[in-house]
Structures are given as structure tokens and as C-alpha cells.
Amino acid sequence: MSDKPVSIRDVAKKAGVSPGTVSNVLTGRKPVNKDLADHVRKVAADLGYQTDRLASQLRTGKAQIIAVLVPDLDNPFFTSIVAAIEGCVSQENYEIIVANSNDDEETERSRLAAILAWRPAGIVVIPSTDRFPNRDLIERAGVPYVIADRVTHSPQADTVSVANEEAGEMAARHLLELGHRRILLAASVLGLGNMRERCAGAARVIEAAGAPAPEVLETGLTFDVASERLSKWLDGHERPTAIIGFTNFTTLGVLTALVERGIRIPHEMSVIGFDDYKWMCARSVPITAIRQPIQAFGQAIWSRLRNRIDGDTGPPMRVYLSCELIVRASAAAIGPKGPRTSNANDGNEQDNVREMARPDAGTGVKPGA
Amino acid sequence: MSDKPVSIRDVAKKAGVSPGTVSNVLTGRKPVNKDLADHVRKVAADLGYQTDRLASQLRTGKAQIIAVLVPDLDNPFFTSIVAAIEGCVSQENYEIIVANSNDDEETERSRLAAILAWRPAGIVVIPSTDRFPNRDLIERAGVPYVIADRVTHSPQADTVSVANEEAGEMAARHLLELGHRRILLAASVLGLGNMRERCAGAARVIEAAGAPAPEVLETGLTFDVASERLSKWLDGHERPTAIIGFTNFTTLGVLTALVERGIRIPHEMSVIGFDDYKWMCARSVPITAIRQPIQAFGQAIWSRLRNRIDGDTGPPMRVYLSCELIVRASAAAIGPKGPRTSNANDGNEQDNVREMARPDAGTGVKPGA
DNA sequence: GATTTACTGAAAAACGTTTTACAGGACCGT
DNA sequence: ACGGTCCTGTAAAACGTTTTTCAGTAAATC
Structure with missing residues (x-):
């Protein structure tokens, strides 16, 4: 009912500190006095404060979003992979966006563009075609990605597939x-x-x-x-x-x-x-x-992508299970x-x-x- | 490769106009001279500009995100509903976030909280339990939502289910x-x-x-x-x-x-x-x-949610197929x-x-x- | 006792948009 | 000629964070 969600400023005011300090308390990026920190935390909890991820990640540059682009959301194989990935990433505070390319190169392209506009932290894509020409979109955006399932090796990107x-x-x-x-x-x-x-x-x-x-x-x-x-x-x-x-x-x-x-x-x-x-x-x-091995599939995809997100710039890897x-x-x-x-x-x-x-x-x- | 994505400021500078004008051209929210508009559009296209949805939607207040929370992402019935919804919303420039409650009330709650932090435009949830006590989270956030499938009527919210x-x-x-x-x-x-x-x-x-x-x-x-x-x-x-x-x-x-x-x-x-x-x-x-009727299910869910997002404040509706x-x-x-x-x-x-x-x-x- | 160092937290800048406020004309009727 | 209304576009504020800069104090070093 409360129309305006409580912001970090509200917390700051009520706790008698500056917004920056609240941020430091909550993210732990800079040390802050233990007692004060506890106080701030308490106030934040009382107010039911939830940091606005849009704002937070606008500032930090990348969204804690993993986009998953599959060729057919009605195919249980693909959805099971999505499920496996979701299980992994949700534990690390990432969210998953799904998109369906419908096995069509054009919609793949448009969906990819829409997704990239979110500045996701990473993308996993099961390409609609072997060549995956739409890769250029991802590469231009400079977003880490891994190709799964259909394409088993690529000179440009990590691939995770089955043996x-x-x-x-x-x-x-x-x-x-x-x-x-x-x-x-x-x-x-x-x-x-x-x-x-x-x-x-x-x-x-x-x-x-x-x-x-x-x-x-x-x-x-x-x-x-x-x-x-x-x-x-x-x-x-x-x-x-x-x-x-x-x-x-x-x-x-x-x-x-x-x-x-x-x-x-x-x-x-x-x-x-x-x-x-x-x-x-x-x-x-x-x-x-x-x-x-669906579970392992999801884990392998996430672990590879995770590494890239963390800055691994090594040569493309080929993972197969x-x-x-x-x-x-x-x-x-x-x-x-x-x-x-x-x-x-x-x-x-x-x-x-x-x-x-x-x-x-x-x-x-x-x-x- | 280009590390910094091109921003609206870049477009503005290159087109010789102010950022506000570029915004007006691109969103069409305020009229702008036809010729100038075309020019701006061209420059934007040349530069490969893509508006940053994080920033855009931080300003406008709500993200074009629909969150879908299901009890089991490995159940093809639920994923087929997700697929149906995805088909609907992607046409209207919304993106879908999926989350899995694993049929557990606690994880449902935590996933819901994580999702709400994105300030999504709407939520569709298939509750893990009949009572759906976690509804309070959504209501406190004031986000429109519809309950699907398992709960067939609710005094507080729209429901879409099968007959x-x-x-x-x-x-x-x-x-x-x-x-x-x-x-x-x-x-x-x-x-x-x-x-x-x-x-x-x-x-x-x-x-x-x-x-x-x-x-x-x-x-x-x-x-x-x-x-x-x-x-x-x-x-x-x-x-x-x-x-x-x-x-x-x-x-x-x-x-x-x-x-x-x-x-x-x-x-x-x-x-x-x-x-x-x-x-x-x-x-x-x-x-x-x-x-x-899976397709109709997805459409009904989306149409109901869409109405709420557009400001429909009528009494809760019960839709069944x-x-x-x-x-x-x-x-x-x-x-x-x-x-x-x-x-x-x-x-x-x-x-x-x-x-x-x-x-x-x-x-x-x-x-x- | 003076100067550095370390620490803590406030103030302000920044992220990339959208929106509001406003300015400069052109056009109108008087 | 003058005030009013459109029209078009700029400048600046705002959204809610994080991050950088900086100031003030206490502790440590000489």
C-alpha cells in the first residue's frame, strides 16, 4: 500500500547518518563502527528497507542478471537446463531472465538486443543455428557469455556441451x-x-x-x-x-x-x-x-560464466560432460x-x-x- | 570490445542536440521537429545506441519486468505456462524473470523478496501453498500480481485458473x-x-x-x-x-x-x-x-496483469478457463x-x-x- | 609537542536516463 | 506595437544507489 518504497535516504535520516554510511554498512564495502553498523542495520530492518537493485546496479555498472536464451521454451530439455542454471545463480543473488528465440534467427536477434539493454552480467545462449551469427551483438556489448549444448566449440567463446x-x-x-x-x-x-x-x-x-x-x-x-x-x-x-x-x-x-x-x-x-x-x-x-547430466550441465555453464564475470580473460574453454x-x-x-x-x-x-x-x-x- | 556502451549523451553530442531531445525523439513522449528527429534517429542507429533500461526505468520508477514465481521449474506444466507468458510479454517489450520456490514456503519468501527488489511491473505467482502467506510481501511493495493455477479465488488478488x-x-x-x-x-x-x-x-x-x-x-x-x-x-x-x-x-x-x-x-x-x-x-x-489450455492460460494471466499494471483498480477478478x-x-x-x-x-x-x-x-x- | 598515520563518517559527484522548468522565437489577434 | 499562446528545444533536476573526496579526530611516531 505504501506507495513510495523506503529508500536509503529514509534509513539514513532515521538512523541519523549519511546515505553513504548506510550503503557502507549494508554492502560492507567500507568498514564502519560496529555499534553504529548494528544500529543502522536495525533501522533498515525496522523500515523494511530493500535496496533498489535498479539503482544499485545502475551505479555499479552491471546488473546481477543472467540472461538465458533458448531456442524453444516448450522443449523440456531446454527448460530443464534453465531450471538447473536458476538453481545455481539464485544462490549467488543473481536473477535469471529467460528469452525464447523460437529457433528463428531473426527473433533470436531481437530478443538478444532486448536482453542486452539490461546490461546483464552474463548470457548463456543455446543458439538457434550452428553459426550463431548473432554473436556479434553480444560481443559488441562486451558481455561475458557461454554457448551451450548445440555448438560444441567456438574460437571466440566458451562452450559447454555434452560429449x-x-x-x-x-x-x-x-x-x-x-x-x-x-x-x-x-x-x-x-x-x-x-x-x-x-x-x-x-x-x-x-x-x-x-x-x-x-x-x-x-x-x-x-x-x-x-x-x-x-x-x-x-x-x-x-x-x-x-x-x-x-x-x-x-x-x-x-x-x-x-x-x-x-x-x-x-x-x-x-x-x-x-x-x-x-x-x-x-x-x-x-x-x-x-x-x-542436466544438473552438471547447469553447474558447468554457471561455473564457466562465473569465471568470466569475475574477469577471467583466458582463451575460450571447451567443457563437455x-x-x-x-x-x-x-x-x-x-x-x-x-x-x-x-x-x-x-x-x-x-x-x-x-x-x-x-x-x-x-x-x-x-x-x- | 568497446568497453563503455554508447550513452544518450554521446548521441546528443554527435547529433548536436541535448540529451533531453534525444530522449524525446526516442521515446516519443514530447513532439520534436520531424527533420531533427530523423537526424537524431539516424545518429543513434549509426552509433548503435541502445537505451540502458536500468537507467531508464530507475527514472520512470518501474521496470518492464514481469517476475514469474513457480513451485517447480522441473515440472513441464509450470514451464509451459512460463513459456506461454513469455510469448505474450516479450511482444510488449517486457522481460521475464523466473524464480523457483521449490514448493517450499521459505524459499518462496526469499525468492519473492529478491524479485521485488527489482521493482518489477508485475508478478505472476503459482503459490507453493494454498494460503499463500507470502502475499504480504507483494502487497507491501504494492506491485500488481495475479495468482495462477493452484489458488482459484482470493479476496485480495486476481486469480486465473482452470475450471x-x-x-x-x-x-x-x-x-x-x-x-x-x-x-x-x-x-x-x-x-x-x-x-x-x-x-x-x-x-x-x-x-x-x-x-x-x-x-x-x-x-x-x-x-x-x-x-x-x-x-x-x-x-x-x-x-x-x-x-x-x-x-x-x-x-x-x-x-x-x-x-x-x-x-x-x-x-x-x-x-x-x-x-x-x-x-x-x-x-x-x-x-x-x-x-x-496452456496458451489461453498464459494469455489470460497476462491480460489480467496488464490491466492492473495499466491502473485497473477494480475488485479482484476470477478468471477460469x-x-x-x-x-x-x-x-x-x-x-x-x-x-x-x-x-x-x-x-x-x-x-x-x-x-x-x-x-x-x-x-x-x-x-x- | 609536532607531525604523520589511521580511522570514521559526512558531503558531494556520479551512473544514464526521463522529466520539469524555462527560454527564445514565431505566430496570432487586438 | 504589444501581450498572449504555440512550438521547439536546452538546461538542470531528479530517480536511488555507490563511490570518491574530504574533513575531523584519535592514535602513533619522531
Whole structure:
């Protein structure tokens, strides 16, 4: 109800000191007599004073704001990353601004501009495209940022991503061990670095095993077209014995396409999905999947960004985290008999985060097909 | 790279005018000669000037920030609402700050305090508890806010929610039409108004049909305990023929509990879920569910909040939106023969948003059991 | 005992805007 | 010619902080 919020001046007057002293007491930037400090603190508390962060951070130059720009706020993978980051930063008195680029380069640009006008302390962005041309906006503004997930290395900026090739390898190896040889890789869009790497990892292992090079199908970025394309593809091609979905949406697409075609899992088709969600277990044949370490992801992003905010001017770093294969029932041994699930879960639980300086920057991985 | 961002003073100097004039040109708050205005705009564009929103909004008093406080950022329902709101507000040059209360009253309070320090233009909050005692913080700050989802009416504030009773009725009626009489209602926590209302709606319809009053099971707020409690309950009670999950997490819990017990859907148990997600269709027996109108939800929240920000001082409004029953295969007719699905989808597609002033405020709905 | 040093806190400048107050014309009607 | 009203733009105040500068006192050093 009280229209004007209580200001530092009010506190100062009531406490009989100068505003500067109140500031020094509250921020602790300059020492002030213990007794007086206590008094000021008490008055501030009594008045319910809350420092106006707008004003405070106008003066100090940077806002305690971390902006997170994602390509799709309706994709639970991205929101889970936002959640993980929020958990980290809120403990250090930062606030999070979210923006949605809708996988569109133009809106990405405009959202980025709007966000930069807040002079945020840092930005984490999951680019809408691999090249991320809108980077120039951030760089011109001189705001620290890290690129996450989709772009796995960049000569200009820190990147945090998953060990994509390794993830692809894990999935493929699991299928090979189960006897599969004709494997379909379902990626969202090969224009994305992480997709190329996952496919490359899988393809390498598969070919190394002497199996035919896997086919790669691009299912697009949304769920709806994913299942559609999958269905169409299944109609027009010799049927593989296993499919790896390299994205949560593609996994969902694979699953519904199989339902539509009446192809049963795992008897007629083995499936490995990406990401680990509750619904994967809420089925009679729970889904074997590659789990991305979301919490660690968020922490790694924040820790990198934090360093930059604190003034780290070292060369761009590339951080990547290992995924984990969660063996369940949707990938089964091939052969005359029915499903036989394996539980060769050798996931390396600890030490799943590595950092490396980047001498090797810029060497993109070729698509697997 | 340029360390100091270009300020309005720089533009003014280069354009040969005063800072005030630049401001007037850019904000359009006072008229300025057309030619001069164009010139200023050009200079501003050349210099890549972007007004510092911190400074701007310090002066004007309120930040173009909408804070969204949700109980669980890992729950896709809540994040989908955030996404819907973000879509609305970003078009009007507002930015969204998200905060996670983690379903805990204390962290809710501290997050709220942190958020209020930004002097946001408005707040939308999905309270962690029904009573929402932390409301006092917002009210003391005098910031407009709307309460969403969980609390469906409040004498002090606008509420936007779903037509919960109606939703419960729809689900129950569908099951009754399919011949079910012993129905279990799975709610998250009956301390939440929306849960009580959904249960009440279902219970009323069921009892009106002469069927025994339905049992209500509280499954808790997280997925893990949900399935656990469900499993335990199923062991200790006579088995119903149908279950309604009144939350996406409880639905997931129901589904996995049934999987664990080897109870098949819909042959041995019919299930109606809540919310509409992709995974519900990615199964051989897709899930019949109550869909909440997420987009409309976000729009209604924003429109209400917008009005308040613009100075609407009318009495608190209660807005509620109708849900839709999506008939699929997980709820089947009971009887000697196997599953028979109905497609009696009479959902009222249009006119699913209503507003009403609140003379009836404060009359809570009783829990259904 | 004089001079430095250390400490404490007040006063004022600064951050980048917006807004208010005002000044200088031009234009109008008398 | 004169006072009034527009019109357009400048100068300066203001927003609520933090930071810098400085003054006054007490302690320490010679």
C-alpha cells in the first residue's frame, strides 16, 4: 500500500547518518563502527528497507542478471537446463531472465538486443543455428557469455556441451552388442553441431564393427514433423532393426511413428532414446536412453560464466560432460527369440566433466552419412 | 570490445542536440521537429545506441519486468505456462524473470523478496501453498500480481485458473459413461485448492450417478513418491476399475505403478490423465486426458496483469478457463469384452474463457472425500 | 609537542536516463 | 506595437544507489 518504497535516504535520516554510511554498512564495502553498523542495520530492518537493485546496479555498472536464451521454451530439455542454471545463480543473488528465440534467427536477434539493454552480467545462449551469427551483438556489448549444448566449440567463446560423439558411440555400441547391424540414426537437424557429432560417433563405431554405414534421417526440430517424416521414411525404406533417437523430440517421434505403423518394441524394433524423462519408465517396455547430466550441465555453464564475470580473460574453454547409457527394455537382443535385455551399464559415474583449453578449435565433425 | 556502451549523451553530442531531445525523439513522449528527429534517429542507429533500461526505468520508477514465481521449474506444466507468458510479454517489450520456490514456503519468501527488489511491473505467482502467506510481501511493495493455477479465488488478488470442478466432472462423466463405478481419484495434495475442486467435481458427478463415493489418494508433489504411494495403495485396497490422475506427475505415477503391478491398460484398468503431452500419444495405448489450455492460460494471466499494471483498480477478478477432454484409448468401456474406446468428444472449443467479478469470494470448495 | 598515520563518517559527484522548468522565437489577434 | 499562446528545444533536476573526496579526530611516531 505504501506507495513510495523506503529508500536509503529514509534509513539514513532515521538512523541519523549519511546515505553513504548506510550503503557502507549494508554492502560492507567500507568498514564502519560496529555499534553504529548494528544500529543502522536495525533501522533498515525496522523500515523494511530493500535496496533498489535498479539503482544499485545502475551505479555499479552491471546488473546481477543472467540472461538465458533458448531456442524453444516448450522443449523440456531446454527448460530443464534453465531450471538447473536458476538453481545455481539464485544462490549467488543473481536473477535469471529467460528469452525464447523460437529457433528463428531473426527473433533470436531481437530478443538478444532486448536482453542486452539490461546490461546483464552474463548470457548463456543455446543458439538457434550452428553459426550463431548473432554473436556479434553480444560481443559488441562486451558481455561475458557461454554457448551451450548445440555448438560444441567456438574460437571466440566458451562452450559447454555434452560429449556428443561418446554418447553416439555408447548408444551404437550397445546396439551392436545386442546383435544389431542395420541401424537408423534419427537426428533433428544436421546443421547442428551436436547432432553431427552424435551421428559421427555412432557411425564410427558401427562401421568399425563392420556393419553397414548407418542411415541418417533428419526429423526436424518439432515433434509433429518428426513422427511424420519417420513414418514416411519407414514406408519407403528397408526396415532397420534398431533406431537411435538423438533428441528427446525425435525419440518421441520415433515412438509414435512406430505406434502408427504397428511396429512393436522391442520385438520388431529396438529403440534407444535421448534424455531421461519420467514417461520413459511409465510404459510396459521402458525406454533405454542416453541420459544427459542436466544438473552438471547447469553447474558447468554457471561455473564457466562465473569465471568470466569475475574477469577471467583466458582463451575460450571447451567443457563437455559425459552422458550415461540407461539400459532398460526398449533395446533388445536381435535373434530368433523374443526380447532379451542386457544390463551392461558401465557408465562412468564420476569424473564426467572435463575441461580443455582449445587448440583444436574450429574443426567441425562431419555428418555421419 | 568497446568497453563503455554508447550513452544518450554521446548521441546528443554527435547529433548536436541535448540529451533531453534525444530522449524525446526516442521515446516519443514530447513532439520534436520531424527533420531533427530523423537526424537524431539516424545518429543513434549509426552509433548503435541502445537505451540502458536500468537507467531508464530507475527514472520512470518501474521496470518492464514481469517476475514469474513457480513451485517447480522441473515440472513441464509450470514451464509451459512460463513459456506461454513469455510469448505474450516479450511482444510488449517486457522481460521475464523466473524464480523457483521449490514448493517450499521459505524459499518462496526469499525468492519473492529478491524479485521485488527489482521493482518489477508485475508478478505472476503459482503459490507453493494454498494460503499463500507470502502475499504480504507483494502487497507491501504494492506491485500488481495475479495468482495462477493452484489458488482459484482470493479476496485480495486476481486469480486465473482452470475450471477445475468442470474438469473433474468431465473426466468422471466419461468414465461413468463407459460403465465404471469404482473410481480412484489420484490428486497430488489436497491442501491445494485446484486439487480439491477437481476431486469435488468428479465426486459430485459420480455420486449423482449413484456410484459409490470415490476414494481419493494423495500422491504428493513429486513423481517418485507418487508411483510409490500408488503401488502401496493398490496392494492394500480393493482394486478400482478406473483411475483419474489429476496432475501430470500423478498421471505418470499412476502409469508406472500400474506397470510395476503388471496391470494392463485399459483391459484391467482405465486411466484418465491430466495435461496433454507428446508422450501420451507415443504409446500403443495412448492416454485419454484432460487438456488444460496452456496458451489461453498464459494469455489470460497476462491480460489480467496488464490491466492492473495499466491502473485497473477494480475488485479482484476470477478468471477460469475450460479444459478439454481428449478421448484416446486408455479409458475403455467396462464389461466382459475387451477394450472399447469411445470418442464422445463434445469439448466446447470456443468460448472457453470467462471472467467474473467476485461477489462469491472466499467460499472454498470442500475436498471430494 | 609536532607531525604523520589511521580511522570514521559526512558531503558531494556520479551512473544514464526521463522529466520539469524555462527560454527564445514565431505566430496570432487586438 | 504589444501581450498572449504555440512550438521547439536546452538546461538542470531528479530517480536511488555507490563511490570518491574530504574533513575531523584519535592514535602513533619522531
